[in-house]
Amino acid sequence: MSVIGSNAASVEFIDVTKVYPNAKVAAVDNVSLHVETGKLVTLLGPSGCGKTTTLRMIAGLEMATSGKILIGGQDVTSLPATDRDVSMVFQSYALFPHMSVRENVEYGLKFSGFPKKEINERAMAGLDLVGLQDFGARLPSQLSGGQQQRVAVARALVLEPQVLLFDEPLSNLDAKLRRQVREDIRDIQTKLGLTVVYVTHDQEEALAVSDRIIVMRNAVIAQEGTPRDLYDAPASAFVADFIGEANLLDCTISRVDNGTATVALGPVNLKLPARNLPPGPAQLAIRPGRLAFENAGTPNTLAARLTKVTYVGRHLECLAETEVGQVFAICTDVNAPFKSGDNIALGFPDRAPVLIPAQSI
Structure with a gap:
């Protein structure tokens, strides 16, 4: 002992x-x-x-x-x-x-x-x-x-x-x-x-x-x-960006009902925990690995054009241009046939986006 x-x-x-x-x-x-x-x-x-x-x-x-x-x-x-x-x-x-x-x-x-x-x-x-x-x-x-x-x-x-x-x-x-x-x-x-x-x-x-x-x-x-x-569940843009990588995208909370916010991100409508935020401008913190890669035109997704696709061994790192700004996304399927210039759509699974206050970084 x-x-x-x-x-x-x-x-x-x-x-x-x-x-x-x-x-x-x-x-x-x-x-x-x-x-x-x-x-x-x-x-x-x-x-x-x-x-x-x-x-x-x-x-x-x-x-x-x-x-x-x-x-x-x-x-x-x-x-x-x-x-x-x-x-x-x-x-x-x-x-x-x-x-x-x-x-x-x-x-x-x-x-x-x-x-x-x-x-x-x-x-x-x-x-x-x-x-x-x-x-x-x-x-x-x-x-x-x-x-x-x-x-x-x-x-x-x-x-x-x-x-x-x-x-x-x-x-x-x-x-x-x-x-x-x-x-x-x-x-x-x-x-x-x-x-x-x-x-x-x-x-x-x-x-x-x-x-x-x-x-x-x-x-x-x-x-x-x-x-x-x-x-x-980062409390601010600073924490979201400092604890791992995060996309910080401007959005609008149109209404809050019983703690659930109705959120507009460009053409995408989401229902998310309000986290005590009122209606009005806000931001979404979205981890790159929690975005879903969908076919172009899939309903309630964000149209995206890939500008860079990099193979790094365990996954693909993808930069995409969207109407709400540049988005960094990680695709875990290393055999996915993505290449620069492809038009795809980005979806938002339930655990992907987190509401944070606007202009908090």
């Missing part, structure tokens, strides 16, 4: 604001959030949105200007990083190049006052957990990027922190390795029941690893929810 257990705790922000000296705007503006114990929550957003500042305030590397930060129900707002039971895995890994892998993993334990025997047991258990039990004598320079990342994870895990923080942990890895390491991180988090706050700007990465995602924009929370919530 592993000597590494879980000391996981919840994280809560209550009206937290961070303003840097001489800054004209807040880096984080009146943010409230809750990370449940044992869950992996991702802070997702473009550069400068406030996600890394939020992470650093959890760690105690930045102090909140106002508001409260609770870890495990305890107010840690004024505590420095050294007095918070939090470990952070940095984008650069921050491994000591002159120390062996095992010495790197043991480093934090030595400064935490663990007895020598327990330091040895925890270090070996940590390396075993990340699949590097036979690599303890090597130097970091003798490891691949993915292996170095795992050493950084092991070094954080052996301290059994209440909260484990990841700051863009996969950005230095190639695409194939990113997939593998994110699966490793998710497996370890699930196995140990760790509370993890994870920062990334990569939408696919966030969808793959998270229990919940908090999308940030301009220092505030734009939307939060499960990966499926955000993908299937």
Whole structure:
């Protein structure tokens, strides 16, 4: 049985604001959030949105200007990083190049006052957990990027922190390795029941690893929810376009009856959940993979002329011109005989379009 257990705790922000000296705007503006114990929550957003500042305030590397930060129900707002039971895995890994892998993993334990025997047991258990039990004598320079990342994870895990923080942990890895390491991180988090706050700007990465995602924009929370919530029901054009690809098309809500909107998209009439929107201008967010390819002239479809068809292995990527604008659509039938210049029709299955407010991006 592993000597590494879980000391996981919840994280809560209550009206937290961070303003840097001489800054004209807040880096984080009146943010409230809750990370449940044992869950992996991702802070997702473009550069400068406030996600890394939020992470650093959890760690105690930045102090909140106002508001409260609770870890495990305890107010840690004024505590420095050294007095918070939090470990952070940095984008650069921050491994000591002159120390062996095992010495790197043991480093934090030595400064935490663990007895020598327990330091040895925890270090070996940590390396075993990340699949590097036979690599303890090597130097970091003798490891691949993915292996170095795992050493950084092991070094954080052996301290059994209440909260484990990841700051863009996969950005230095190639695409194939990113997939593998994110699966490793998710497996370890699930196995140990760790509370993890994870920062990334990569939408696919966030969808793959998270229990919940908090999308940030301009220092505030734009939307939060499960990966499926955000993908299937974005609250705004920004979220729709940031969480995966989406066609954003202008439409008109002609009436709303018992929560169902009658929507006109050019010549197409749709019945959709109104999502509390009133009659008038709105937008539709439509995922490229949820459009139906129909024969030209099919009733209640959007006439389209293909301007580009690209084979990318698993599917065809198609650009089409329509009377409501350019539409990007994905055809999963790689043997479909589509080519540039073809006239087709695009249909809208029930789960394809989602109403969002007009001009909300």
